[in-house]
Amino acid sequence: MTEDVLTIKHLSVDFQTLEGTVHAVRDVTLKLHPGEVLALVGESGSGKSVTTKTVMQLLPKNAKVVSGSVEYDGRDLLKLPEKELQNLRGNELAEIFQDPMTALDPTMRVGKQIMEPLLQHQDLTKDEARQKALAIMEKVGIVNAKERFRNFPYQFSGGMRQRIVIAMALICHPKVLIADEPTTALDVTIQSQILALIKQLKDELGTAVIFITHDLGVVAGIADRVAVMYAGRILEFGTVNDIFYHPQHPYTVGLLKSTPTMDMNEGDLESIPGTTPNLIDPPVGDPFANRNRHALNIDFEKMPPFFKVSDTHYAATWLLDKQAPKVHLTDKLEQRREHYAKLAEREAQADD
Template identity: 60%
Template sequence: MENKDDILEVRDLKINFNTYAGKIKAIRDVSFDLKKGETLAIVGESGSGKTVTTRSIMGLNASNTEIAGGSIKFNDEEILGKSEKELSKFRGKHIAEIFQDPMTSLDPTMKIGRQIAEPLMIHQNMSKDKAMDKALEMLKLVGITNAKDRLNDYPYQFSGGMRQRIVIAIALITYPEIIIADEPTTALDVTIQAKILKLMKELQDKINTSIIFITHDLGVVAGMADRVAVMYAGKIVEYGTVDEIFYNPKHPYTWGLLSSMPTLDTKSEVLPSIPGTPPDLLEPPVGDAFAARNKYALKIDTIKQPPFFKVSDTHYAATWLLDDRAPKVTPPDEIVKRQKHFKDINMK
């Protein structure tokens, strides 16, 4: 998996939550890479571990969080174990994050020009006047009209879509090597969502930054990502290029996610869904965590966790269905319908 083009390497990451009920094993041996200039999407249901994993990169996990093992390296420099003082210098300068709700990310008492300029003043010791000039340039770049006049406005004076553009401007102002985008368009309507995603891709090309895109929306992934990591119950269960995940998925959980996506052809009032609920990670299952919800589960799924099976040089899936001894199972018919839908998205 390692490559000289990798800017970020996560290896065997284990994260626990210490609670009154006991130790929740939230992240269980997660490994992935991020290459320079690419977009890696991490997808999965709520509670699968997407946000916890990426918050660890930023050193922003809650106080009850315990890093139980593993390594996170940025340009071969270990991030885990850094002090809060070291991390505060690191955040924003090298890695920045775009959060889901811009109103909780922006200071309601501070003018947006100052909020955009502040990272330059902190991380680059830039003068206020010069930083404000750069903030104006970035405000124009993210598509805020009358940018010069709006530098002195407060967050409440902007629409939701405009506030998210401001959050993106703050994240990009220092030209960080990595942007973590945590469900950045979930709170927006579909029209604004499409504009924000297009803007992010355009800005990524301009500054050659890498993006980790966290989402549960596979429709977004189809037009945004280069590679995809599918997470379930604190583990990555499948990863590959975006085409491999959408057009040749191998894990039953990935099949379930794809089948659950509505399309314009969806006529039923009840959307398809994955039956059951994720396991209790206070006591993770002995075998495959998805076995209880998997209609294709084999006996071994309840006994032993599946290893990663190699589908191609870039595509791996942790499912016993890929074992040579397993019965041959094909994806459900719903997958074919979704593949046509995603092909249409990519052609637009």
């Protein structure tokens, strides 16, 4: 058993706002294995970005870590002085942000921006840094790197800008990369190129990735493991196959069913009724209970513990309790699985 790169334990984060204290992250425990892509899935306000911002210690001033720890390389990042954090950020821990326009400085030439982390963290001359920056620009697929080195961000398209952001994040060969919705602002054809690039580079460098997204199609393509977040809590986690083929929590099932696919007919799409709970006064029990047609009485009273489904798969739903009634939620998802299994087979045959 190899050691985890990053371990988040019982993390809770509050925000002070004018309306009251928002409990944005509540008792989150996560492990990141070496070299894997862990997808953090959830809707806006579920706490996925707050969790990773805590790891990077980039929380705004009104946020407070109430409890928990973030262990990296034998140390608790939450207790580290700012100076040591600065040595890690952009070096061993890196982040790619959602919007490549706001992540880049519009007044600085891109080459200089890519070199910045190198000059900050490594003892290199400007010329050596320049050589390394050019090499990584080529690696992320920027043609004519030498000429483009002196361009400004506005001279690049959205997809190219995201490649520059990726180059900046990976230039110091980080151990952990946080990708916060890196393709949400991009067109689908560009998205598939960027996803392929992230996959290729993380394999080459052995980087472990936390990938935040709400798009389950993207998750299916890139993730090794998946954690589903809702209302500040993790409700279910497992391998990508566990989550897509054997979802246990009604919220996971609801998310999968509300994701459209090309083979759907009219009436096949199911929506989750209602809205997410207010996290100033979060519900006591399962946070999804008020939107769950199969909610049990105990769901409103007590937060379910994680039930073990398999060695890799855990879900926090009372439906897995011995006394719970048996409900079958996944008919349509099983049909979808069969449909795509056939397509995958056809694709494999076409290869031969």
